Amino acid sequence: MKGIIFTEFLELVEDQFGLEVLDEVLTMSEDEGIYTSVGSYDHKKLVKLIVNLSKKTGIEPSTLQTVFGRTVFKTLLSSLPDDASVSQSKTTFQFIHHVENYIHVEVKKLYPDASPPRFVFISESESEMLMDYHSARCMGHVCLGLIEGCAQHFGENIEVNMVQTNKDQSIARFSLRKA
Known part of the structure; x- marks a missing residue:
């Protein structure tokens, strides 16, 4: 990490x-x-x-992780290089796709031993997104906070629900709904 x-x-x-x-x-x-x-x-x-x-x-540890994720979003966003094409994202949904399809790919190029989390997109409409978060680090609540921080950054009111889908907590399902 x-x-x-x-x-x-x-x-x-x-x-x-x-x-x-x-x-x-x-x-x-x-x-x-x-x-x-x-x-x-x-x-x-x-x-x-x-x-x-x-x-x-x-x-609770889960609450601490969520608050941390929400807080650290802006720092992580500002740490991205100018050529990360972040400016192309205008919404939370676009940014989440950008993280999976560009940022995590670049991380793997720079650090071949890195194991960034993976997002598996299940369904999406203009107002809803359903996706699974896969990570051996089991930090779904940090991801929850990051998503909330992202929505705040884009000025969007998004309801985010998270459910752990396996016993070891390495997979969490996120349901996002624009209010």
Whole structure:
């Protein structure tokens, strides 16, 4: 997992809960908290940080992941190179397709060992989209937050529902409906 995810998560924890809570979560996680935005790290470290933040704050891990996804969307969007053709996307649905068909493909070219999540589009109309999110990292709630952040970015009112479709949570089905 790219380091920008870790650096943004640590920054969010410090901003929302304070440096003392961040230090306690790092200590609980046996993590020094030293990450660079361009480095690559085991996603299990992030899971451990989220679980320990949940223990410390009493907030469900799924809620923490969703808030994080919503918050980190703009940072990830601004980190995309100018030639990523992001400006061609005018809606949330277009952007989600762009992520799957262009951004994830480019990530694989740059980092052959990377395993970005995969979107499988099931059905779509002008006002609804049904898709499955596949990821070995099992972070469907982060994806939920990213979608919500994307809709906010495009100024769209979209109802997003997520259902885990398998026991290990590596697949989540998303139903998006424009209000």
